[in-house]
Every structure is written in C-alpha cells, then in structure tokens.
Amino acid sequence: NAGVTQTPKFQVLKTGQSMTLQCAQDMNHNSMYWYRQDPGMGLRLIYYSASEGTTDKGEVPNGYNVSRLNKREFSLRLESAAPSQTSVYFCASSARGADGYTFGSGTRLTVV
C-alpha cells in the first residue's frame, strides 16, 4: 500500500549513543516532516523539508539533524542521545498544504 514507512518501530539507546531514524514515502510528495509526540504535549515539529534539497528547523530542533536524501527519503539523526529525547517520532509527508499529511506509524524511542 502507498504511504509513509518508518524504521525502526522501536529502539532503546543508551545516553550518548547515536542513531538515525529512516522515513520514506512513495506518493511523490514534495514536503516531508518530523514530529515528536510526548504525553500532554501534542505533536511538536522538529524539522521539515518543503521540497527536495531544502530543510528547515521547527519548534524543537536542538539535538537533531536531518537529511533529505532524495524526494522519497527524509532521515532524522540523533548524534548524542539524551533521556529528554525519549519520545515517539512521526514522519509525515504532503503534496500541498490543503491536502493535509500522511503519517507513518511512528518510532518509539527510549533513551536510558
């Protein structure tokens, strides 16, 4: 089925370790987004890519980096994980603002 695929689905890291969350979409969407979801906080934007070749910071970018590898793929990297980055991470994509987003199923990350 067409959609947004995130890997891995679950991950446990030790403080200071690094990892990359992968996201790929097969809908030919121009824009891709990374959000984190924490209890009582809703979804907060980490980074987004309005089009291939561009990336911009969102509300909570500290401690993260992103790469828009091509039109399909948008990865999120944690260089030195901290317990405050324990969260559920969602990738999403859209063709244009009026369409809304298609979300992936999320990555549940625990940093110990």
Next chain:
Amino acid sequence: AQSVTQLGSHVSVSEGALVLLRCNYSSSVPPYLFWYVQYPNQGLQLLLKYTSAATLVKGINGFEAEFKKSETSFHLTKPSAHMSDAAEYFCAVTPGNSGNTPLVFGKGTRLSVIA
C-alpha cells in the same frame, strides 16, 4: 503565527451519546484546519479538513466539523458515539495561502466511550 487550543485533555461519553470535541484556533490569515485521529500505538489518520469551501465539513466514521470564523472555532462532532471511536483526536492549523507551511497541532483530546 498560528496556534490551536483544544479544550479538555480528556472527554468521556456514553455509547450512543453526542461527541463534541472543541478546537479554537488563532491565525493571522484565513486558515486551513484539520482533525486527525490516533488509535493506540498507531500513526495519525486524517478525519476531515476545512480548506475555505463549505463551512460544514463531513469526514470519515460519521464525524463532522463546522468552521466558525466569528468564534475562531472548528469543533468536531458526532451524533452517536461508538466504542470504536475511543482514541486521541488532534486539531491542526496552517495558513491557507502558505503552500507547505507546517501544521501546528493542538495538544490532543482523549475520547473515552463508556458502554
């Protein structure tokens, strides 16, 4: 800048009762508004959207929402709750003329349905 306020972090209704989830927005330009639903351990799914056409918008699973500019509101309703409606619901806003400006989400409302 845009913002969304969802009144009530948790709403509980009886099966068959009216569902009303409240969303108020702030936007300096005419907005696009969205409601998403999230079932446990899943991603978010689009329920419905307002993009400056009809102010009463119908979505999936019997939900609808009405855009009221004078009240800056976009409340979500369903006439009769089902057990399967138990989930978390998020309201979101983006400027209507902005191309792909990211959505700003509310903090969510968890809906419980009591048998």
